[in-house]
Amino acid sequence: MASLEHVLCQEINPFDPTTHKIFNFWDEPYKQIPIVETIHQTVIEKFEEILDQIAQDHVTRSVILAGDSGSGKSITLGRLRDRFNAKAFFVYVSHWEENSYVWRHTLRCTVDSLLQIPPDCSESQLLLWLKNLPIFKEKGIGKWILGERRSFIADMRASFPVGIHNPNKFFGVLYDLTNPELYPIAASWLRGDDLDEEDLAKIKIQRSIDGETGAREIIVNFGKISRSIYPIVLCFDNLDNVPQLPDGSLDLQPLFNINTTIHSNGLKNFLVIISLVTNNWKKAFDHIQQADKASLYKQLVLRSINLEQAESLWAARLAPLHEKANPTPDSPIAPLTRKLLEDTFPAGRANPRSVLMVGYREIERVRLLKLPPIATQPPEPESTTQEVAKDEPTLKKxxxxxxxxxxxxxxxxxxxxxxxxxxxxxxxxxxxxxxxxxxxxxxxxxxxxxxxxxxxxxxxxxxxxxxxxxxxxxxxxxxxxxxxxxxxxxxxxxxxxxxxxxxxxxxxxxxxxxxxxxxxxxxxxxxxxxxxxxxxxxxxxxxxxxxxxxxxxxxxxxxxxxxxxxxxxxxxxxxxxxxxxxxxxxxxxxxxxxxxxxxxxxxxxxxxxxxxxxxPDPNLDPDPVASELKQFILDFMIHHQLASQGTIVNHARNQFMGITEEQVLKLIQQLCQENRFNVVDPSQPVLDQIVCRIPSHAATK
Structure with missing residues (x-):
């Protein structure tokens, strides 16, 4: 095994900031983010208290989750879903394009989230929600799968005698969710798709959900039924992209219309979480009608973290590299130091993203110190957009x-x-x-x-x-x-x-x-x-x-x-x-x-x-895959400056399906022969050898 210093040169910077972007907590990238449990733990515990209250009294509550950019709002919502998905159904609602479409957008996001399969489950939230209805628990889902649609509708109407809009249609579609062949059509109808007559006939419906009013009624129906099972958590996130008012503040009134409707219709078992950047929330607050503000139960703010939590954040990112190092580093944040944190954040508090960026800059400094002298000279201007391909299509005027x-x-x-x-x-x-x-x-x-x-x-x-x-x-x-x-x-x-x-x-x-x-x-x-x-x-x-x-x-x-x-x-x-x-x-x-x-x-x-x-003429580009792969390797090294051949191989194979280790190594060798790259330690095994990039001016000498 290599020393930590050597491992840092072999691997890419673990604080690469491309992870700091918008994501949905159902997305795969969210699962790859290291979580530090102590960060914002008090906020997580507050949400747990609120969920427990809703489970007991079934009273809907609405909460503002505020924090600065980079404070971890989306990650906090993901942690809530991870921790409490066993006792609540989670819905992720992103920004909307038009205020005239907010109810339909919310319904679509609700059903899309309910179609997701939670971790450690084999069925979607929607089927789990359905099977937890009292009627299924009492009589068993097998009875209804046998084809007793009318009986199911009758029993559901008896269980929910008032407050359900178009109960025959709605309960009939819920029944069709138990049929694997009709499940996709029934789910599409619920999410508001404007289905053709053939699909509508299969689920015994004459028309699709009509406009904002129809979407609102379906959400109300979900709310009327959910009071008898687990809470539904509506997470409104990334709202900083919604339409704006003339003064540049966010137009959140359409969202608060939804929130007030949920409360005024007496919908039970909802937890509405509205996640916003603190300054944007302050600007938008004055534009919201006073009656709608009254429905807010609590505001929870993500505060800056202390230096111990900052160290934990660094340690989580560095842990995979420490596992490869021999000897094991004395400090879990090596080569970073507590003094670096104290010098950078003298007040003892910091924004999580700022902590990650400080780690990124310091690791970059440490890594690039290891570049050979030829690679540290100021390089000439170099274009990276047409290193390999020629005569690319260009944008018109x-x-x-x-x-x-x-x-x-x-x-x-x-x-x-x-x-x-x-x-x-x-x-x-x-x-x-x-x-x-x-x-x-x-x-x-x-x-x-x-x-x-x-x-x-x-x-x-x-x-x-x-x-x-x-x-x-x-x-x-x-x-x-x-x-x-x-x-x-x-x-x-x-x-x-x-x-x-x-x-x-x-x-x-x-x-x-x-x-x-x-x-x-x-x-x-x-x-x-x-x-x-x-x-x-x-x-x-x-x-x-x-x-x-x-x-x-x-x-x-x-x-x-x-x-x-x-x-x-x-x-x-x-x-x-x-x-x-x-x-x-x-x-x-x-x-x-x-x-x-x-x-x-x-x-x-x-x-x-x-x-x-x-x-195209095959003589112009006999192997387009190799050409694209070569450009990827070149861009990878321009960005990271140095890495082991094994690291380059792993990232290239993750990006390009079906390529082999030999193909990547051959192209690295070719770039070395072209004086683009240089192997720093050729005596090491091939995959452990560190490659550094040679600037364009040096390559031409």
């Missing part, structure tokens, strides 16, 4: 960003871009693992993802193209950066063909009024057949040049969602690279510089990027 990236020391600028490219690849891969179909998102969300990406590329977007108030949020327009044409876009994936007809009828008015020179319909789903009026209008409008019907693919959606998540993190000061907080304008500049969105087929179809030839 797009307006320049309002602000540019602040000038940085050259090597730092290169490292920042490399770090961003690595973060993008990591986030994109995670997005691909989480998204399996377009209809995981509402049409409103899909359109917002595309609008945000276009805005990030410097294109001015005008929302709400369609004249219909019902469907206008599914549309927007922009000016084509190349031909200066007004382009209209409509994105609808709801399968209901009646709704589709209404959208097409509204689109016809846009065409007749010549509002835009070109219209695009984005829809991967069914458009019906020649007998459907919606189908006929679609053909009439979008199958005639210059208008087009575009069919998006999952990969395009992954590009848009990845950008959206990073942009939201940047807006809330939760996006960090190296030791810098990345602002939204800086993120947009890096997106354009690196071209990470250029392979998005949907953006190519819209004319934002040049379309890639599906059958």
């Amino acid at each position: 797009v307006a320049k960003p309002e602000k540019t990236v602040a000038p940085l020391e050259t090597n730092q600028a290169d490292r920042l871009i490399a770090a961003f490219k690595l973060l993008w690849q990591q986030e994109f891969k995670q997005t691909q693992q989480n998204i399996s179909r377009l209809r995981q998102f509402s049409s409103l969300e899909l359109g917002s993802f595309l609008r945000n990406a276009l805005t990030g590329l410097g294109i001015s977007v005008k929302p709400r193209l369609l004249p219909s108030s019902t469907y206008r949020d599914l549309s927007f327009s922009f000016v084509d950066p190349d031909h200066q044409q007004a382009i209209g876009v409509i994105w609808t994936e709801e399968p209901n063909l009646t709704s589709f007809f209404n959208v097409m009828r509204s689109a016809l008015r846009v065409e007749e009024n010549q509002t835009c020179e070109v219209l695009y319909l984005i829809r991967a789903g069914n458009i019906g057949n020649t007998r459907n009026r919606g189908h006929q209008l679609c053909k009439q409008i979008f199958y005639r040049a210059p208008n087009r019907h575009l069919k998006p693919d999952i990969i395009s959606l992954c590009y848009l969602v990845t950008y959206d998540r990073l942009a939201r993190s940047a807006k809330t000061s939760d996006l960090l690279l190296l030791d810098q907080e990345i602002k939204l304008d800086q993120l947009r500049s890096m997106v354009r510089e690196t071209g990470v969105l250029r392979d998005c087929a949907l953006l190519q179809e819209l004319g934002i990027f040049q379309k890639i030839d599906p059958d």
Whole structure:
């Protein structure tokens, strides 16, 4: 085994700040964050007291969870779910795009969370919730699975004789959840999807949930039933991205309308947690109606942590490296010291994120001291975006960003871009693992993802193209950066063909009024057949040049969602690279510089990027996988400066499915031959050998 000093050079910095970004506590990245139990333990205990009170008296309570950026609000919510999922059902509700969609958004997030399988369970929260209803406990689920739907509905109506909206429909859908074949359709109906007639018929329903009122009634139904089982914890998190008021403060009134409705309807067994940055909460507080403030039970604040807790936070991150070191370090925070904490935070208190960033900078200093002299000289400017690939598709004439990236020391600028490219690849891969179909998102969300990406590329977007108030949020327009044409876009994936007809009828008015020179319909789903009026209008409008019907693919959606998540993190000061907080304008500049969105087929179809030839000349790039892998290795080393060959192999294989250790080692050797890398200790076993990057100016000498 190697000394700790040697291990630090072999591994990447354990405090890499790319973990400081927005996440949902159901996401895989949350599970990888080391937890320090003593941090904010009093807040966790307060929540436990509140949950125990709700379990006893079934009275709904609403709590504000406030804290500075980086104080650990999202992690605290995740810890609550981890600790209390056995006695409560947890729902994660993120920000919403439009205030006119808040109830539907909350319902969708509620059902999506209930579809999640808690740790150490084999069934979703929704099925566990259903099976804990008194009717199932008394008679057993086997009786109802045998096909006694009417009997189930009758017994449920007897158990809940008042307060349930459309009880036959609602209880019938709950029954269908017990049927594996109908479970997906029943769950889709509950989350508010606008289903087609065929799916509705399977669950014996005439129509989908209609608008905000219908979504509110379903949530109320859940609340009426939940009083007889475990509490439902509604966690409203990352609300710093919700629509704003004219003075720039958050418009939280729609959320408090929901909160007040939950209380005024006498819904039992709810714990509503509203998580906000402290300053944003203070600014928004005065805009909330006084009657809605009365429903708040308590405000819990995440305070700064003491130095003992800061040491524990460091120790948790350093523990995996200490396990590889021989001899075992004397201190659990070595090579960091308590004195460093005392000197940096003389008041004895600190924000958790600040503690992590101090650890990052010090570990970077220690690691880079080990670079050979040739690698510590000031390097020449070096582009990392086209090291390998040539003739990449470029962005067409797009307006320049309002602000540019602040000038940085050259090597730092290169490292920042490399770090961003690595973060993008990591986030994109995670997005691909989480998204399996377009209809995981509402049409409103899909359109917002595309609008945000276009805005990030410097294109001015005008929302709400369609004249219909019902469907206008599914549309927007922009000016084509190349031909200066007004382009209209409509994105609808709801399968209901009646709704589709209404959208097409509204689109016809846009065409007749010549509002835009070109219209695009984005829809991967069914458009019906020649007998459907919606189908006929679609053909009439979008199958005639210059208008087009575009069919998006999952990969395009992954590009848009990845950008959206990073942009939201940047807006809330939760996006960090190296030791810098990345602002939204800086993120947009890096997106354009690196071209990470250029392979998005949907953006190519819209004319934002040049379309890639599906059958390129094989002589230009005989092995695109090797080319991409080589660029990844180069970016990895520009970012981290030095690492063992084994570490490079592990990270490359985590990012690229199916590649072998030999492929990675061969490319490392090739980069050494090109004088890009240098092996510091060639006498060591191959995977233990430390590789350092040689700056471009040294490589040319």
